Amino acid sequence: MKQSKMFIPTLREVPNDADSKSHQLLLKAGMIKQVASGVYSYLPIAKRVLNKIEAIVREEMEAIDGVEILMPALQPSELWSESGRWQSYGAELMRMTDRHGREFALGPTHEEIITSLVRDELKSYKKLPVTLFQIQNKFRDEKRPRFGLLRGREFIMKDAYSFHATEESLDETYQDMYDAYSRIFSRVNLNFRPVIADSGAIGGSHTHEFMALAEIGEDTICYTDESDYAANIEKAEVKYVPNVAHTEEKALEKVHTPGVKTAQQLADLLGKRLDEIVKSMIVKVDDQFIMFLIRGHHELNDVKVKSYFGTETVEMATDEEIQAILGATPGSLGPVGVEKIEIYADNSVQDLNNLSVGANETDYHYVNANLGRDFNVKAFDDFRFILEGEMAADGSGPIKFAEGIEVGQVFKLGTKYSESMNATFLNDQGRAEPMIMGCYGIGVSRTLSAVIEQHHDDKGIIWPTSITPFEIHIITANAKQDTQRELADQLYDAYKRDFEVLYDDRNERAGVKFNDADLIGVPVRIVVGKQAADEIVEVKNRRTGESFEVPVSELEEKIKAIYASFE
Numbered sequence: 206m207k208q209s210k211m212f213i214p215t216l217r218e219v220p221n222d223a224d225s226k227s228h229q230l231l232l233k234a235g236m237i238k239q240v241a242s243g244v245y246s247y248l249p250i251a252k253r254v255l256n257k258i259e260a261i262v263r264e265e266m267e268a269i270d271g272v273e274i275l276m277p278a279l280q281p282s283e284l285w286s287e288s289g290r291w292q293s294y295g296a297e298l299m300r301m302t303d304r305h306g307r308e309f310a311l312g313p314t315h316e317e318i319i320t321s322l323v324r325d326e327l328k329s330y331k332k333l334p335v336t337l338f339q340i341q342n343k344f345r346d347e348k349r350p351r352f353g354l355l356r357g358r359e360f361i362m363k364d365a366y367s368f369h370a371t372e373e374s375l376d377e378t379y380q381d382m383y384d385a386y387s388r389i390f391s392r393v394n395l396n397f398r399p400v401i402a403d404s405g406a407i408g409g410s411h412t413h414e415f416m417a418l419a420e421i422g423e424d425t426i427c428y429t430d431e432s433d434y435a436a437n438i439e440k441a442e443v444k445y446v447p448n449v450a451h452t453e454e455k456a457l458e459k460v461h462t463p464g465v466k467t468a469q470q471l472a473d474l475l476g477k478r479l480d481e482i483v484k485s486m487i488v489k490v491d492d493q494f495i496m497f498l499i500r501g502h503h504e505l506n507d508v509k510v511k512s513y514f515g516t517e518t519v520e521m522a523t524d525e526e527i528q529a530i531l532g533a534t535p536g537s538l539g540p541v542g543v544e545k546i547e548i549y550a551d552n553s554v555q556d557l558n559n560l561s562v563g564a565n566e567t568d569y570h571y572v573n574a575n576l577g578r579d580f581n582v583k584a585f586d587d588f589r590f591i592l593e594g595e596m597a598a599d600g601s602g603p604i605k606f607a608e609g610i611e612v613g614q615v616f617k618l619g620t621k622y623s624e625s626m627n628a629t630f631l632n633d634q635g636r637a638e639p640m641i642m643g644c645y646g647i648g649v650s651r652t653l654s655a656v657i658e659q660h661h662d663d664k665g666i667i668w669p670t671s672i673t674p675f676e677i678h679i680i681t682a683n684a685k686q687d688t689q690r691e692l693a694d695q696l697y698d699a700y701k702r703d704f705e706v707l708y709d710d711r712n713e714r715a716g717v718k719f720n721d722a723d724l725i726g727v728p729v730r731i732v733v734g735k736q737a738a739d740e741i742v743e744v745k746n747r748r749t750g751e752s753f754e755v756p757v758s759e760l761e762e763k764i765k766a767i768y769a770s771f772e
């Protein structure tokens with residue numbers, strides 16, 4: 206492709222609203238243009254890379270008997286009412302009304318559509334299992350779109366859905382998908398980890414997220430070097446090992462603590478360690494207020510609370526709600542004398558006695574509060590985030606943290622949608638049963654960004670050869686110089702048959718062309734410059750930065766040698 210005919214609006218300056226490295230480079234390399242917040246056009250270089258990522262996804266889906274379809278973005282609200290999600294989703298679900306006043310969702314995902322499609326067709330166990338997938342734009346009205354394509358409001362997803370007569374059959378497809386995802390993310394050259402994850406609103410039991418390691422990642426991964434254990438921190442289980450350090454029970458004592466709002470301030474005032482303080486948090490679970498007791502140096506894990514109570518509607522109580530229930534502000538809450546609401550506690554609260562807690566009176570706390578005598582706990586469980594260095598749930602070794610970008614997720618859905626939408630099949634005894642489902646997503650446009658996050662230097666993107674927009678970048682140092690231009694034209698004509706060639710034939714200064722080439726990041730660059738008359742060109746390896754002066758007669762061999770070095 207001749208660059209004079211292409212559309213690659215590179216930028217010299219970093220756009221100030223670009224808030225991640227990949228976002229900056231996508232803009233500087235002229236790969237995307239923002240249309241609205243979280244909404245982008247993909248320009249030619251990006252489109253070529255997306256085509257290659259999608260081709261790899263298709264290959265790996267079809268290799269495990271996935272069959273491609275394409276569903277509409279416009280989803281009638283009636284189907285979302287059948288599943289109950291029209292009511293349960295809020296502002297994130299983009300909705301519209303057509304000219305007849307009928308309501309639609311702009312599809313954020315396609316469980317309702319696919320289940321309604323399949324329930325009319327797959328009526329017998331003999332026709333199961335089936336795995337269908339699509340690659341299509343999704344719409345989610347994110348409150349804070351950011352990091353370019355990493356968190357957009359319209360994005361490209363591969364979403365697959367599988368339908369089964371038995372759990373075993375689902376387990377098989379789940380494993381096939383898990384392995385196919387590992388192949389896909391390896392092939393696009395991502396450094397990734399599959400992690401145990403929380404299934405959240407979608408329901409279902411078992412799910413893994415595929416995390417691309419990157420500092421910008423919004424997810425925290427917990428992993429150990431001693432095993433392949435890895436979990437999203439939302440889910441990372443804290444194996445409770447009692448470390449009881451009880452002392453002789455002392456009399457409850459009320460202490461005036463003016464201005465104390467935080468556990469640290471209380472610890473400082475009492476001359477105690479932060480971990481000797483117990484924080485009391487009021488959480489609204491469904492529409493019931495619950496008090497959670499957490500050690501001072503721990504944090505409440507809202508995802509574990511949701512999972513424990515089996516609901517997504519979990520919010521911290523507001524100051525007003527707290528005032529109404531306990532008559533105090535959040536800085537002075539405690540379990541002593543609390544009868545109106547249930548009290549749950551994290552396991553590690555059991556390790557201490559003579560606790561320092563709020564007195565439910567602003568500016569007053571208790572010391573020496575003791576379980577049983579002064580307050581009761583309905584249940585102890587794992588309600589906190591694990592700390593770096595604590596033992597992993599599999600006992601293999603200390604947990605380490607890393608940031609990750611969630612580029613894929615596989616779910617065992619079960620019968621949540623087939624029951625609510627009556628998608629049944631006749632089993633081998635002729636009895637109707639709800640189909641067992643799995644669903645599997647890959648963020649295709651997010652994967653593009655994740656690859657850039659992991660493959661760039663200070664000059665620009667360095668494409669892995671598997672998804673590079675072009676294989677060779679031919680540049681004339683001075684397009685006005687006939688000898689250079691003629692040799693470059695000749696090389697372009699010779700190579701464009703066997704290679705994907707980008708030919709910078711523009712009448713731009715050499716420096717501009719080299720800067721653009723560094724930004725666009727094609728793995729191998731050929732510069733036709735002053736030595737064109739001697740049929741010598743410069744070959745540059747974008748990844749290593751090495752340059753070689755090569756006679757044209759040895760050029761193809763050199764290019765292939767550089768490509769071989771990438772394997």
Ligand SMILES: O=C(C[C@@H]1CCCCN1)Cn1cnc2cc(Cl)c(F)cc2c1=O
Pocket residue numbers: 290294297298299313314315316345346363364365406407614616644645646647
């Ligand atoms: O999408 C999934 C599960 C899987 C992911 C892989 C492909 C198939 N779906 C979870 N999820 C996430 N955000 C959503 C946002 C909105 Cl606004 C919504 F209405 C529904 C969902 C929603 O269901």
Ligand SMILES: [Mg+2]
Pocket residue numbers: 424611
């Ligand atoms: Mg997540």
Ligand SMILES: [Mg+2]
Pocket residue numbers: 402414611614
């Ligand atoms: Mg997820």
